[in-house]
Amino acid sequence: MDISTFQAYAYFFFTAFMVVVLYSYIYHLYSSQWKGKRDYEKYGDLALHDEIDDHPIEKISENDEKK
Amino acid sequence: MENRPLEYDYTVAKMFMLTTVLLGIVGMLVGVILAWEMAFPAVNTIAGSGLAEYTNFSRLRPLHTDAVIFGFTFSGIWATWYYVGQRVLKVSMAESKFLMFLGKLHFGLYLLVVVSVVVSLLLGITTSKEYAEFEWPIDIAVVVVWVIWGMSIFGLIGIRREKSLYISIWYYIATFLGIAMLYLFNNMEIPTYFASGGIGAWYHSVSMYSGTNDALVQWWYGHNAVAFGFTVPIVAMIYYFLPKESGQAVYSYKLSLLAFWGLMFVYLWAGGHHLLFSTVPDWMQTMGSVFSVVLILPSWGSAINMLLTMKGEWQQVAASPLIKFMILASTFYMFSTLEGPIQAIKSVNALAHFTDWIVGHVHDGVLGWVAFMIMAALFHMAPRVFKREIYSKSLMNTQFWIQTLGVVLYFTSMWIAGITQGMMWRAHDEFGNLAYSFIDTVAVLHPYFTIRAVGGTLYLLGMFLFAYNMYKTMTSGRRVEESELQSASPMGA
Numbered sequence: 137m138d139i140s141t142f143q144a145y146a147y148f149f150f151t152a153f154m155v156v157v158l159y160s161y162i163y164h165l166y167s168s169q170w171k172g173k174r175d176y177e178k179y180g181d182l183a184l185h186d187e188i189d190d191h192p193i194e195k196i197s198e199n200d201e202k203k
Numbered sequence: 204m205e206n207r208p209l210e211y212d213y214t215v216a217k218m219f220m221l222t223t224v225l226l227g228i229v230g231m232l233v234g235v236i237l238a239w240e241m242a243f244p245a246v247n248t249i250a251g252s253g254l255a256e257y258t259n260f261s262r263l264r265p266l267h268t269d270a271v272i273f274g275f276t277f278s279g280i281w282a283t284w285y286y287v288g289q290r291v292l293k294v295s296m297a298e299s300k301f302l303m304f305l306g307k308l309h310f311g312l313y314l315l316v317v318v319s320v321v322v323s324l325l326l327g328i329t330t331s332k333e334y335a336e337f338e339w340p341i342d343i344a345v346v347v348v349w350v351i352w353g354m355s356i357f358g359l360i361g362i363r364r365e366k367s368l369y370i371s372i373w374y375y376i377a378t379f380l381g382i383a384m385l386y387l388f389n390n391m392e393i394p395t396y397f398a399s400g401g402i403g404a405w406y407h408s409v410s411m412y413s414g415t416n417d418a419l420v421q422w423w424y425g426h427n428a429v430a431f432g433f434t435v436p437i438v439a440m441i442y443y444f445l446p447k448e449s450g451q452a453v454y455s456y457k458l459s460l461l462a463f464w465g466l467m468f469v470y471l472w473a474g475g476h477h478l479l480f481s482t483v484p485d486w487m488q489t490m491g492s493v494f495s496v497v498l499i500l501p502s503w504g505s506a507i508n509m510l511l512t513m514k515g516e517w518q519q520v521a522a523s524p525l526i527k528f529m530i531l532a533s534t535f536y537m538f539s540t541l542e543g544p545i546q547a548i549k550s551v552n553a554l555a556h557f558t559d560w561i562v563g564h565v566h567d568g569v570l571g572w573v574a575f576m577i578m579a580a581l582f583h584m585a586p587r588v589f590k591r592e593i594y595s596k597s598l599m600n601t602q603f604w605i606q607t608l609g610v611v612l613y614f615t616s617m618w619i620a621g622i623t624q625g626m627m628w629r630a631h632d633e634f635g636n637l638a639y640s641f642i643d644t645v646a647v648l649h650p651y652f653t654i655r656a657v658g659g660t661l662y663l664l665g666m667f668l669f670a671y672n673m674y675k676t677m678t679s680g681r682r683v684e685e686s687e688l689q690s691a692s693p694m695g696a
Contacts, residue, residue: 154468161464165457176460180452182369183443184690186290188209194366 211289212297213588215306219282220581220588222310224670226274226317227574231663233267238656242649257325265336266324271569272334272432274317279577280436281309281352284375286584287443288356291372292363302358309351316344323406330408332421334428335389339408342390349386353379370459374439377467381431389424415482419475426474433573435466437536438505440580445509445529448583449519450690454511458504465501469494476547479556488549495547502540509533524599525692528579531607535571539564554629559648560621567614570606570662578669583692585673591680592693598672599694606665612658620651 168174182193240246240260248255256262285306289295296303319341323329329336337345356379360368368376392408412420446453453459475483475491510533513519519526542564546555555561582599586592593599627647630638680695687693 158465162457162461165460169457176456177452178456179367179369180446180456182291182365182367183371183446184450184452186293186447188211188290188293188295190293192293192365196364196366 209295210297211286211295212303213286213584214303215296215310216282216285216584217588218307218310219278219285220584220673222314222317223275223278223282223577223581224673226270226278227577228663228666228670230267230270230275231659231666233263233270235656235659235663237263237267238652238659242652242656256327262325262327265329265333266321268334269320269324269336272428273320276432276436276569276573276577278313279440279580280375280378280432281313282584283436283440283443283577283580284352284356286588287371287439288359288375291365291369291443292359293365294359294363296359299358299362302355302362305351305355305358309348309355312344312348312351316341316348319344328404328406330390330392330410332389332410334425335386335421337390338406339390339392339394340406342386342392345386349379349383353383369443370453370456370463371439371443373463374435374442377463378431378436378439381427381435385424385427385431389420418478418481419483419487422477423471423474426477427471429568430466430470430473433569434470434502434536437532437573437576438466440576441509441529441533442505444576444580444583445512445526445533448523448525448529448579448691449513449516451512451514451516454508454514458508462501462504462508465504466498469498469501473498473547476552479547479549479552492547492549492552496544499540499544503537506533506537506540519691523691523694524596524603525579525582525593525694527600527603528575528582531603532572532575532579535567535575535610539568539572542567554625555621556625558621558624558628559617559651560625563614563617563621566617567610570610570613575606581673585676586680586683586692587688589677589680590683591676592683592687592695594672594675594680594695596694596696598668602665602668602672605668606662609658609661609665612654612661616651616654616658620648620655623647623651 165176169176178193185191185193236246236258237260240263247259250258285296296306320337323338323341324336328338330338356375360372391411393411394405394408395403396405396407410417442453442459472494473491475487476495477491479488479492481488510530513526513530520530545551546561546564582593624644627639627644628637632638681693683693
């Protein structure tokens with residue numbers, strides 16, 4: 137196989153791979169929400185409830201760190 | 204024992220707010236002088252022929268670009284970082300003496316760098332690499348400043364109360380990592396005095412790269428300085444300030460994440476579009492074009508997310524000049540991220556390359572998007588850091604319209620000038636002789652150069668209104684209670 141043929145195959149498969157990665161990430165973001173694992177939209181509140189005495193959206197605690 | 208409730212500490216944010224305003228005025232003032240020099244060359248020697256060395260176009264040009272990029276924009280990035288960082292991580296700088304010390308050291312060293320840059324560029328000491336003109340001693344100081352900022356970012360993240368990092372924090376981290384990598388690699392240079400055993404000036408250096416490699420590294424740096432200086436941190440700002448000011452959570456957090464990773468992956472490959480039709484390998488040029496076009500997607504992902512954040516709340520755009528600034532910034536972001544890819548298409552670039560259309564593109568991005576967003580961020584921060592309402596809403600409105608008119612005059616005149624230039628350069632008769640000489644184009648472009656200078660002057664006028672409004676806010680705005688600062692910023696008439 138000459139170098140340009142190899143480049144063409146590599147280009148095709150790399151592009152296909154990146155498309156799969158992209159769509160998998162979108163699927164992951166939505167499926168996490170459906171399955172109740174994680175609702176990403178709640179993090180939007182991080183900007184709105186940002187006073188120092190506001191309750192954290194997800195608190196850092198020792199229990200969390202041990203998980 | 205003192206038992207005050209814990210509060211955010213904006214000491215360092217305030218310091219950087221000051222340099223944002225000051226260096227913004229300096230950078231734009233020099234820009235306006237340059238614009239008038241282009242339209243009327245006699246301005247080059249306006250201070251007399253004895254001082255012409257310091258007032259001519261070529262001496263001032265790097266001062267303009269560097270003051271706006273590394274002065275105004277980076278001060279704005281740091282002012283907002285030392286504000287937003289604390290708030291979304293729910294931790295105060297006052298809680299760590301070490302982080303507070305780092306913050307102040309960051310500002311102090313940064314001021315030293317600013318002074319050395321201004322002095323060295325005015326003296327004509329430069330490496331001649333665009334946007335990387337600083338000689339090696341300053342480069343080392345820049346790296347130290349950068350490392351201190353990094354320690355400050357990760358230090359604050361290390362002591363946070365909020366487990367999740369808000370999307371803006373991701374963008375600030377990306378700014379830190381991106382510029383660190385770009386700056387180091389592009390500024391690899393050899394101090395000639397030490398390498399040659401004492402020949403020449405001690406501060407002089409030459410790049411480690413040469414020829415096409417130098418061009419490639421330079422434009423990988425140059426374009427990504429736009430990415431990680433003018434895009435990524437400004438997106439960080441709008442993701443925080445627009446939701447906060449409007450009281451509306453970001454329309455789709457998922458889209459913000461997707462756009463983030465898209466931008467990170469795509470942007471780094473686009474720099475080759477600066478070198479179309481040059482000696483770099485053809486596949487690299489094509490890659491630069493293709494990635495530039497793909498870049499529309501993540502850019503518009505963020506921009507549309509911002510516009511949709513205003514869904515059902517569009518009356519705020521009419522009511523609040525602060526929201527106006529941010530919505531116009533977001534719109535200009537969409538506009539310039541569409542214009543850039545169009546210019547990167549090879550057939551368009553054949554016409555546009557080296558013309559004023561490129562200059563127009565840079566300025567609709569920087570004046571319309573970057574500067575509008577930074578000023579909006581500072582307007583939002585002012586009542587919270589000074590505990591006073593914004594001095595004058597009507598002054599803000601006036602500033603908004605004067606500067607919008609300025610940007611429009613700037614980019615429309617440069618579009619016409621650029622396309623005219625491109626067409627005249629390539630025009631030829633039936634024997635292939637060029638139809639015009641260079642000076643023919645200069646004569647035709649004169650009115651557009653004048654219009655550009657007027658546009659720039661209007662924008663600078665707006666900067667003075669901004670500085671005055673900020674100063675009055677700080678010194679004589681009505682004092683406000685914490686309860687007035689929840690979302691929309693309080694403004695005086």
